[in-house]
Amino acid sequence: MKLFSTKVKKEEPDGYTLLLQDLSKTTEDLRVTYDNLQNVVDPDLIDCYIYQAKAVQMRYKYLLESVKKIEDSYAKNPL
Numbered sequence: 001m002k003l004f005s006t007k008v009k010k011e012e013p014d015g016y017t018l019l020l021q022d023l024s025k026t027t028e029d030l031r032v033t034y035d036n037l038q039n040v041v042d043p044d045l046i047d048c049y050i051y052q053a054k055a056v057q058m059r060y061k062y063l064l065e066s067v068k069k070i071e072d073s074y075a076k077n078p079l
Contacts, residue, residue: 023063
């Protein structure tokens with residue numbers, strides 16, 4: 001017979017927190033992509049990492065703009 005539940009209810013992160021986590025992951029992805037680009041000599045792999053770097057840069061730019069919009073809206077209307 002259980003007297004106490006051992007389950008701990010986790011709070012779901014809000015949208016801002018998720019954006020910051022994704023931005024952090026994207027920063028790491030970009031670093032890894034540049035590291036890989038510096039270590040390849042095959043022309044096909046060079047092209048692959050150039051395209052990958054461009055895609056990650058675009059994702060980073062989008063996430064950064066989204067975070068800035070939230071921060072600007074909070075600065076204008078703080079709680």
